[in-house]
Amino acid sequence: MALPPTEARAAAAAGCPVDHEAMARAAGGAHHGYEPFDLKDPFPAYAELRRAEPVMYDERIDCWVVTRYADVKSTFENWETFSSENAQAPVRERGPEASRIMTEGGFTAYSGLSARIPPEHTRIRAIAQRAFTPRRFKALEPTIRENTRRALAEMLANPDRTGDFFAQVAYDIPTITILTLLGVDTAQVPTYKRWSDSRAAMTWGNLDDEEQVPHAHNLVEYWQECIALVTRAHADGGDDLIADLVAAQGEGSEITDHEIASLAYSLLFAGHETTTTLIANCIRVLLSHRAQWEQLVEDPTRIAAAVDEVLRYSGSIVAWRRKALADTEIGGVAIPEGANILLVMGSANRDEAVFEAPEVFDISRTDARNHLSFGFGIHYCLGNMLAKLQAKIALEETIAAVPGLRLADGADIDFRENLSFRVPLSVPVAWEA
């Protein structure tokens, strides 16, 4: 159990060399401008936190907010002290009505991998990794390219030469990919997008009891479908990842149907939500740095490096949680056993102690790949290659089809309210004939 916020703060203060109250006063108020759910432009607050209070207790989310690169990386790395078991826990407690709906609907999903801990995590990850074969990714490449071309052509057919790249191109591409990988009917893209939005909102959002109710219904439907996918794979076989996992059971792999359904529940969310954001961010950030967009038009071989710089500069997930399993410390600050920790990768990626001129977007930097946007250590993102492949293809195709693409005049892009997923609400674009 986490200590109540005031106790955690007192416990930390007792063994802690840093005077948090004095620091907060010196910074002109608590939290240094950090607003956990407001992701429109969190970077000035991140910079202030790194400077003034790199490990700060935030009672609004009952988390220790960690913002320096070295601390974020070492906490990810030290899985024995910092467990991921809270990574998928709802930030806002489930209300009574949402809880009733989910219990009665047989909702028993939690996490495929990211919130599981060794030895269970080690066992399932090894089996899942074997199913994530390069052969499967390679086979998907032409489909990804084809889907991108089709989505672009539909957007570019708009006679007023304006569109929303997020909704019209980035939204579908990775969703079709992951549904194909898992053998799900691709006509179901809107359904899975609806379920995924609910998952992001119910776990990392800031919903009150009433707002949770429709999302609770969606999560029940989503989980029941994951169970049905496993049942179907047992009955019909197939050439997809779920069928591979079911077949692995027969070949002696120790994985239950519930664990396979949980993996499906994870992948059918993690496998597209973040990649849609990455593809949208590639366009949004590059078009806001026109000269670098032009460099890619000139030399598309630089696209892979540009994708890494987008991941560093504007990652799809800006913060991820861990739980302290013992009294410990991070960056010299005492952390009590049971405390929740929020590792702010969005800040670590702009730490001046690691990256030169970190606030500058620069596709020619050679160390962009050291970003922490995919986490680090035993839970390092299983789908990182697939995500980068899709962003690369999407950029290649977009640059080839419409090199004169630009952000629409006066575009002021807002971001979804969330603790972890920094999702642009739209990417308005325009182009010449």
Ligand code: HEM
């Ligand atoms: C831009 C796209 C993506 C980003 C930014 C991203 C980010 C992350 C992060 C931050 C974690 C947690 C790492 C940790 O706890 O140390 C993670 C884990 C994971 N990701 Fe991704 N991800 C992306 C795309 C994908 C895709 C496309 C898939 C699947 C096809 C995927 C599957 C997973 C899985 C299964 C885990 C859990 C791994 C484990 O706990 O062992 N991700 N990802």
